[in-house]
Amino acid sequence: MEQRILILFAHPRVEKSRANLALTRSIPPHPDITFHDLYERYPDFNVDVAYEKKLLLDHSVIIWHHPFYWYSAPPLLKQWIDMVLEFGWAYGPGGTALKGKIAFNAITTGGAREVYSREGYNRFTIREFLTPFDQTAHLCKMIYLPPFAVQGTHRLTHEHLLQKAGQYSQLLLRLLEGRFRPEGLQQYLFLNDWITQTQDVTI
């Protein structure tokens, strides 16, 4: 099944973020990929709910793309979730507007993969920290996939960053083709691994 991707990008100061600049620049220009820059669109946090709902209905894959500030998303994305995912529309009785759509987080973290573990100083895994998003998607009857993550951004060299950005681009193209089963993707800890560990588009 062919997919249409909506990237909900939330970064209050992307002009100062190497990693996210690289990631956003790698997004392939494609009619079926919509890059939606929330902080640029709503600098006053006044989210246009009707417009956002229409965007959601127009797409089948929703990506929450944001830096992983304090183990969560920047406040505008939370604002977006609070305002757009309305009771009776996204969840609750009759709330089936988003049913069957795919959702996941694409995040950047300063700390490396190892520090997000029992032994690491962040004590929990990324997947654990993302539980609220997981449950949000679940409540809205969406299919929640593992995150795409660029980690240890502070120490990544320019070449490394470009490599990660290339993975993001590939991920988007694979998702567009739609020759995957969502259940098949749950085996990965990160969607990055789907790109790096297999050349097989069909899962």
Added chain:
Amino acid sequence: MNGNFLMQAVVYLTAAVVCVPVARRLGLGSVLGYLLSGILIGPFLLGFIGEEGRDIMNFAEFGVVMMLFLVGLELEPAQFWRMRRMIVGMGTLQICLTAALISAAALFLGLSWQASLAAGLALAMSSTAIVLQTLNEKGMMRTAGGQSSFAVLLFQDISVIPILAILPLLALPAAGAGDAGHQSLLSGLPGWMQTLGVLLAVALVILAGRFVIVPLLRLVARTHLRELFTASALLIIVSTAWLMELVGLSPALGTFLAGVILANSEYRHELESDLEPFKGLLLGLFFIAVGASINFSLVAGDPAGIVSLVLGVMVLKTLVLLVTGRVFGLGTDQNLWFAFGLSQVGEFAFVLLSFINQLEILDNEWMERMMVVTAVSMTLTPLLLMLHEKVLVPRLGTLPAETREADAISEHNPVIIAGFSQFGSTIGRFLRASGVEATVLDNDSDRVDLLRKMGFKVYYGDASRFDLLESAGAREAKILISAISSPEINAGLVETVRKHFPHLRIMIRVKDRFDAYELMDMGVENLYRESVDTSVRLGVDVLRSLGHRGYSATRAGQNFLKYDEQALRKLAGERHDMKQYIFSVRQQIELQEQLLAEDRQNILSTNDLAWDSEHMRETISKHVPEADG
């Protein structure tokens, strides 16, 4: 300086200090207060001053000259130019019609046609001093009635010049060299040279305003001596007036022109605040002199005759003005104000009448009578306007409050908005859209009518009046918004509210920093400078158009507003230490520059360090351990 002078000063000042506050308390306005004090100390009541009242009047007429300069300062050239049709159209209609009717009446009373015409022209004049002072006091300058009044008065001022030129032609040949009263440098010259002289003088005023006065003021400002600046302001006015008299033009007109030219200069505020007290004092003196000059023995000798003359003249003038107002589309209420306001005979009549008398067109007896008519009609004007406000308006025009059906429960709105111009109406619309109804106070009857049609609860009148505030529900309301731009009215409003409705929270629109400072001194907390937010919003959009991120630009704007507000408060405290505050506009510009430089360093970056991963990376590369999540 002899004792007599000091005694006179004591008499005049005491009369003013005693009568004016009493008159204001009684709601009569300051003009009537001055007039009454003049009558009181005049030769016919207490007799403190005698015939020298006339001389004082000539001197005090300078107050009118100053007032027109100040009016000019408020009026930018472009605005003046837009009013040209009104000035010429309404002015011509009013003068020609009034002069014709009064002349006809005079002919009927048995005067010669020359005398009738001369009297008609003289009595067609209205009082700039009384009307403008009243308009200012009531904050009605910008209403349709106020603008029309101003237009007609200005045209009358202009027409004094040709009238002075025509009058000698009416003189009987036997009267001989008649222009003794109207001496000017040019009077001996042929007509075309007189015209040329007049044009040159006007050109001189315009050029001097542009190229001499402003550099001169700049020079004076640099000395940081406030009194020197005041002296320069007076010098501008006196020299302009003198030049105009030299060529036979009206000094008031000349200074008005000078005012208009300086309206765009950076010293406008300083000039205004320096001249205001002089103007007030001289005008007061002028009104006192008018009051004192009323010849009550003449009135007592023929009360019926004088009364009917006064009534006749005023009724005629009122009717002509009503017609004029109607022709130029004034609404009923504005037209009534306009007609009653200008129905008196003005100060120019004194000048014209004595000139006419010198030319022997009019005999002494009639001249005296007309002088009395003039003075009495001036005294009656404030009373007439009060009558209009209290009796006629409630019946005919826009009502102060809407009459409600008896069974309607009178609801009390939590918010009162004083002044419903662009600024106020935006607030009103916003509140209404948010489900908060506001009671509106406005003194423009045209607008009041419109707002009532739109379903607003509107009270008509001067917002600083206690009774109006009370009937608008100030006791029950929580917030009073003043969207009036005039700092004087705002100050009055604050005083009234503090005294009678201390529970009301006052939120005030102010034009600029200066006005904000004045009100901060009175302890008002909630001040809103009218253009600050809009300018910053525009600036934010500029940044975005140049490619800055929307959120960063917005935050920069928000921080700038906060910073600017802090700077305002800081400066407000400091300005009392500044000896030459009056010149601190320039200092403020320098300060603004400083602020801007600091902004670049501080606001725009440090506050947002949280999201600045570049900064974080730099720090981490210096300190080895991992830092964040």
